[in-house]
Amino acid sequence: MRSKSSPGNPNPWEVTPSSAKQTSRQVKAPLLCRDCEQRFSSNGERWVFTHGLRNDGTFPLAAILASRVPVAYNPSISSTKVYSAAQIPEINQAALTYFAVSMFWRGSIHPWKRDGTCPVPLGPYEEPVRQFLLGIAGFPVDVTLNVVVREPSGIRYLTHEPLGEWRGDLFVSKFPMPGLAFALNAGKALPAPLRNTCFVRGSGNPIVLSGTLEQPILDESVRMIKSGRRKP
Numbered sequence: 220m221r222s223k224s225s226p227g228n229p230n231p232w233e234v235t236p237s238s239a240k241q242t243s244r245q246v247k248a249p250l251l252c253r254d255c256e257q258r259f260s261s262n263g264e265r266w267v268f269t270h271g272l273r274n275d276g277t278f279p280l281a282a283i284l285a286s287r288v289p290v291a292y293n294p295s296i297s298s299t300k301v302y303s304a305a306q307i308p309e310i311n312q313a314a315l316t317y318f319a320v321s322m323f324w325r326g327s328i329h330p331w332k333r334d335g336t337c338p339v340p341l342g343p344y345e346e347p348v349r350q351f352l353l354g355i356a357g358f359p360v361d362v363t364l365n366v367v368v369r370e371p372s373g374i375r376y377l378t379h380e381p382l383g384e385w386r387g388d389l390f391v392s393k394f395p396m397p398g399l400a401f402a403l404n405a406g407k408a409l410p411a412p413l414r415n416t417c418f419v420r421g422s423g424n425p426i427v428l429s430g431t432l433e434q435p436i437l438d439e440s441v442r443m444i445k446s447g448r449r450k451p
Contacts, residue, residue, distance in 0.1 A: 258352075263318030266311045272375070272398030281368050281398070283309045284428050298370070299431055303423030310426065315366055316358070316419055319401040322394055324348050326381035339383040339392050344405045363409060363417035365402040369395070370430035400432055 270279040287307055289300035304310045326339030327348075341348060347359035358364075369375040376397045383392025389406040404413050416425050 259317075259321050263314045263316075263321060266314035267318045267399075270311075271396075278398055280310070281370075281428070283307060284368060284426070289428070290423060290425075297429075297431060299427060299429040302426050302428065304366075304418065304426045305424045312418070312424055315426075316364060317352070319364055319366065319394070320348060320358075320403065321352055322401070323381050323383070323392055323403045324352060326383070326392075326394075339381050340385065340390075341383070341405070342385065342390065344390065358419045359405070361407050361409060362403065362405045363413045363421075364419055365404075365413075365416055365427070366418045367400040367402075367427045367429055367432060369398055369400055369432070370428060375430075395432075 270283075272278045272281075284300075284302055284307075287302055290303045290306075291301035292299075304312050304315075323339050323341070324345070327337050327341040327345050344359060344362060347356060347362070350356035351358055378396045381392060381394035383390060383403070388408050390404060392403045394401045394403075415421050416427075418424055418426060
């Protein structure tokens with residue numbers, strides 16, 4: 220997805236283990252058949268790219284949220300606002316969910332990393348996720364998805380590939396893209412806060428508008444660059 224990030228350059232910032240730059244380059248590999256590509260496009264990509272952050276700086280999804288009253292907001296504590304997607308018919312919950320899950324799944328089936336490993340090691344959850352994407356099963360049990368709309372800031376165009384890791388029995392992963400950020404978590408021991416804020420199963424299908432995650436994204440990007448420049 221391309222987004223206007225600075226005057227004269229319409230491309231997003233891409234961070235890799237070796238650099239940070241604005242580019243139109245798409246990370247790609249011959250993974251899917253034509254039918255699957257079409258399924259991904261019609262079930263999620265088309266809606267997300269239409270309602271996401273555009274080249275001209277407009278952001279239809281953010282505009283939709285701005286026209287609604289959040290269900291949770293305390294300006295004395297944080298600028299973060301929580302909305303109920305279930306109460307906003309203009310939000311295509313199925314498309315947002317499908318798109319996000321498909322991105323994490325694609326990160327789990329191909330060695331995108333320079334060391335030949337997959338950046339999103341879903342482990343036992345890879346097959347349930349695949350079945351969900353094929354439409355032969357529901358959203359996987361013991362999996363949560365968080366959706367965040369990134370507030371306007373200097374680095375909301377910063378992005379990196381989906382990344383995930385196992386922390387004991389809990390799998391955590393994240394994927395920031397221009398204007399949006401997703402987190403996929405899995406494990407039988409998922410803590411209650413993660414289950415309660417899940418975009419799919421949480422009460423009211425919560426969707427978050429926030430700028431507080433920008434610094435962690437920037438920190439992660441710096442860490443990726445530094446680690447990539449270390450000598451073996």
